[in-house]
Amino acid sequence: MYQSGNPRVQIKYRHKEERSPESLFCLCLKYVARNLDIVCKDTPAGYTLHEGLALPSEICEPFIEAYQNNGGEIFDCFAHLFEDVTKTNLRSVNIRNSSITDDGLEYLLRHDLEELILTNCQNLSHKTYINIFKHAVNLRSLTIGPNVQITPYNKLSNCSLTLDDVPIIIHRKAPNLKHLVLRAIAESPFSSDNIFLGVMLDKLLQLRVLDLSYCLGVGSLRYLCKLNSLHTLILFDVPHLQDSSDAILNICTLTSLVVLDISQTESYPEQGVYKDENKTLALIVKCLPNLMSLDISGTNLAGKGTAEQSLCESFSDKKSDIPGLESRVDNPLEFLGLYHTMHNACRRHDIPAKIISGDANEYQIFNAAASCMDKPKLLQNILNDLYHLLRYDQCTQIDQALDIVLEALTRYVKEKLIQISGSATLFYIVKNKDRPLLLNDVTVKRRIITTLLTGMDFHNYDETMMRNGCLTLCQLRIPQDVMFEFKRLVQMLLHIVSTSDHEGFVQRIGIYLLNSVACQVNNKQKNELGDAGAIKKMMAIIKDRLHRRVCDDVLEVAWSTMWNVTDEAPTNCKRFLDGNGMKYFIGCLTTFPDKNELMRNMMGLLGNVAEVKELRPRLMQSHFIKVFSDLLFSSQDGIEVSYNAAGVIAHLASDGYKAWIIKNPPRCKVLDRMTKAIQNWNLDADRNINYRSFEPILQLAQVRHTPQCAHWAAWALANLTKVYPEKYCSIVIGEGGLRIMHELLEEDAQIDQNSEPGVIHSLAQTVINQCMIFMKNTVEASSQLDHTAVIINAGMR
Template identity: 25%
Template sequence: MFESPKSLLEVCIDFICNNVLDLCDVHLGDTEEYSSNSLDTTTCSKASNDGSSSSATRLSFRHPDAFLPAEISEQLLANLCEKKTLSDLTITLFNSKSTRLRHVRLKDASTLSAKGLKVLKQHKVVDLMVNGLKITVNDLISCLGDWSLQNLRSLSVAKGSFIDCSRYCVVVTLSKLRSLHTLNVSGTEFNKHGLEIVVEDLPLLESLDISCTKVDDITPLKKCKNRLKTLNMYNLKINESADLISVLLELNELRNLDISDEKDMHALNCMLGPEKPKITDFLKAVHCMPYLTSLDLSGKGDIDPKDLKEFIKAHPYLRFLGLVSTDACYDDSLTNPTDEYYRPGLVVTGTATESQILEGLRRYTCRPLYLEKCLFNLFRLTHNFLESRIDVIKLVLPAMREHPQEVRVQVPCTACLYNLTKGEFSIMIHPSILKQVVELTMIAMECYPTNYRLQMNTLLILCSDRILQEITFDKYRCARLVLNSLLTFNEPSMNRMSVAICSILAAKISTVETSMLGAQPQYMSKLLAMVRTKVESKSVDITMKFTLSALWNLTDESATTCEVFLDEGGMELFLKVLESFQGQFSVETKVLGSLNNIAEVVHLRPRLMQPRFISMLSTLLTSVHIDVSYFAAGIAAHLLSDGPRAWAAISSLPSRDELLEQLAHTITHWQTPQGEMVAYRSFHPFFPLLRCSDAYPVQLWAVWAIHHVCTKNRVPFLIFKTWPSVKDEYEFRAQSIAFPKEANVSRYKFYNIHPKSRLIGLYPKYALPRMIPLAIPR
């Protein structure tokens, strides 16, 4: 349950990232015209050759002497990138006068152009990671200053491009980086020709990542066999004519070697193409690479366990072995501590044990296929967890965040998260962790609205009291996504969870937001159709109750939703519900709660004035269940408040006068309930009733309701909406209400807080001052 809070530095950087345009001055370029309203984080800028932005739109700190040291500058830049607010405009903030950049790490630079990246010319950069570039690598290098070109030690341009406008792969500019020690060109068009260039022209190169590139022959690596210490060639398609194994065996200085493969991708090629070099030939050469500390063979299907044991035995420095998607990870020498070949200090990734799976999630965040296999096997283990595993959740979340568009990752992630957060497990999970779970769950729902399994998993996660009641997140967005899922699928368990979630969330969002949801006829039509199905089958189950609760909360103080409800036939349906389920007070209470919300809307009341309904109200007023009687009385009070003229148009039994008399008799004979029957967003609906001087039972119901809420709801303040003005203030005085003795209103005590006084008890014979909140004693 315990989670260390963010440091003050992290909090400040987050605040700057979220409010960067509000905290900085915007300097418009000499040749550009922008209105203050048009500037946003996607605005582009123009930069001069030296990287300055004196003639372009740029940002600057408001304090002229503000300066951020390198560590803070670099963290701010990385966070802007992570929060997707980095653009050609926001990057201009990092000029050399107010910031220092030496280690630049941009995991996703797809929003930047060469114009924005020219700001790097002003800095002495030694470590540069700019992944996902939309411009070419050559353009990126042209954005570096002379000092950086001469001293850059590490460069990562993964998922970038070397293809220029002429569609040729150009890597010659890499030759300028003579001090480069580490180069990552994974996921680019880098090829054998480029490999030859960097091997020849980069004399200090000792770490190379050519994973998922077009290199089909690694023979050029022989020229740097005496200095190459790290080689990653994951998912590399080597030409069958190239002698891969013989080249690898010459690289004796290697400490880290990754020759893993995505076996599933090449299954067809393996069946139809020439026979690939067997990895077992490499493992038999036990004396090669004597200093090897890390070896990844994941995806290799021809590993002989005996050869692997001998290889491990011959390499005492080996500390990591990757075996995901192989059968070798199940060998006793890697899973059984009592086995004679078992090495305790060797970290293994695979799917045989929990430790292998968790290490796989930790290391392969960027490899969807491996994540899928690890998550699938993790899901099987989560069924047996007996306690909350926050460590596991923290490994699942990055995988989910990294691959929002990979359904093969999202489905097992959501399945694991459900098992890891369900029931009592959630109690021990810190709210900040659960908030991340919910946010990523909603992203998954948005990305795959028609995927049945994923939507089922997400609903299972969200259908949690701890999450819905205690965690802070965008509840309107969540309610909208859940309602969309309800429209898409017609599966009983999904329907049940959807309406359960909506019934809670609808009470926690603003009336503006409930109106936005309720204004969509398709949502209302679906909810009413679910109720109609239950009426036709004469069955009351938890799904129906949740659906009625959702309708009750959606219509609360939302005239728009109430009108859509009536337009979609809700009134006729609810009359059938009341007739079909007489005496079932839980159903009657929810139905009357919704109709009471509609009765609060003045222009909709005529649509409730039906003799059939008035007769039902009269009957329900006498219910032995006070909840039913209370809401029936509330509807009657609102309808009666419209005066005799509104009742003259209908011939109903009972008449208006009879219903008024019945209402007064009912209220004065209620017994005080033990608990709170209802929660109100505000007391605004009662104000018009309190002014109804010609019908004291209407006022009496409003007074009884306010008194009930004030005495049963133990919150410190129950705020009245601001009363309009002195001329039109909504005061209520006992003498103007003129309650008869039998109303016994003296027992209703209200409490008022005045800004300059202590808590003062006020009885109805005193006026309630304007704009003063009601409160209750502690």
């Protein structure tokens, strides 16, 4: 006797210890899938291989899979890549969630495929059905899944085939067909059963596997009795099985059956309720002696749990808590599907099966997921079960749960409810920081991110999906973990911040993620952010908040994002000015004058703009200069607003007297105010700022015609090297700052003529002293490490 949900015999996914790094081949496939121009060019007819290239089946098939797994959709233009059968070679094709048409699929069918799987391809018609059997000489396996309406007599297709055409096409054109999946085939409009299915099955006597899930018309099952070689029969959600004794009797004639699935979805309570459930189940197992896998999920066939030995012809001393299975007590099934069976059958003790699917524990849920991966209606419920296990920390096999969720999300991109349930479950998996799985396995993290972004792309107007996705991304390292999907991530985040509810949580988390990405990427990627519309989107948010007179964290982060995106990115600085950025700056300054964080972010951004020489004339306007001058003595956010205002003025003044084309306020008065402001700053002040380079500051330190420029630059470097020596001394040294500081010392008398005597000299000396101390400590630390290494090596000898 076997206990319910024995963990030793569960259906297994890849475990953590079985995972290995991605091969170079897989990495290359991913790269090419995201950069198709490497292997092909886009022509009016579609993608075409570059001259001299050929792709064997060992590359073609995994390439198509990699393309889909990384968010690509198989459409006609892509399918054209495989038009030339002398340069490409396909044996197996699996197309899902595709907009491909009959003409596009024809390019793939020309390869005389051995296996074809079509799922959720709604633009195909009965023309494809004809084309399939024009090229079916090698066809061994054919899957026509849900939302693929190509078969004759389907209510949703206008078909010109006659009934007499069907057996000729199937029997003569596909002599090797052994595996046939026809899901969701509608009834014939001419009768109560499906004539097409009946005639088709009447000729496919060589079938080993037959899946008629969701098909209507149990009358067609009378043709099953001719399939003497049938190994597997799937009748999931076929209606009215419980109402037709002939249907069960027809199934019982298939004595060769090893796998039988007559499960139902519990959302249809009238389905799956058999009148004599115990006798029906006993009849099935008695008539099918080779049966080893049976799925009766969602039905009442497991009975109420009372053993009724009278059902069995041969009595046994052992009992079964599923009455209809008493005859299998000594010959237990390899698998028994009991997910959401009536009367909680999966929770019973004595069940004659080695592997059980159900919802009694995590092992049963894993088994249910494995057996229901082709059943999206049940799979959604299973993902909800996993969600509750993970949310309340009751799941011990996190890696196995992850495999299930990723497989479901990848397979059912268009199923919104599965995407929502799966992404919510994924959040709790990624959030589990006690497991080293996600922290160390780059391959796993990348698969999570790609799968998540693909689902978000497809359901990008669903707030719940966007929320789940963003929350999950927040659990990862931003931007390090997501850089391989940088463009897709940026496009998604920009979509979120521009379309989500103005006061909603999704917009807030989206803009925080975008800012996190912007503040840590390189200049090339900052320009890509600008190309993607980051400045324009932030401007739209600022315009909205100004119109509604609302200063919230979204407004502040919008300015912070532009501050980060414009750092050492002149093109983005120009985009800011071209987009009426100064108008929004003045608007926020006057509307929200007391918001410290907002003011700091705005002035930091203007500091970036002022660093671009060709843009500085656009700031040289009286009302702008007056604002900057007034802000020199601002105490908002410590010294940051005053510091950035002085930085802007220093850059404007560095262009010389002639560049100061305005009369008011006068240049000399503004510079005097700047000097007094700098003298009021505390050199030991902690800073809320981050520099990656001192190049613009060092340029100001070399300005001789306006000493105030060097004064501000020297103060900035002295403060940063004194308060954060470990972080900033190396930058000063690496960028030649010590030489520039020594030059300031040598020219001190001339430079300090318009400032307090010795001030710039003192600041430059501070920078030099801090860097010398840093270098001395670094050398001593290095020597100490070398000395320790010698001792260790000596001890080892």
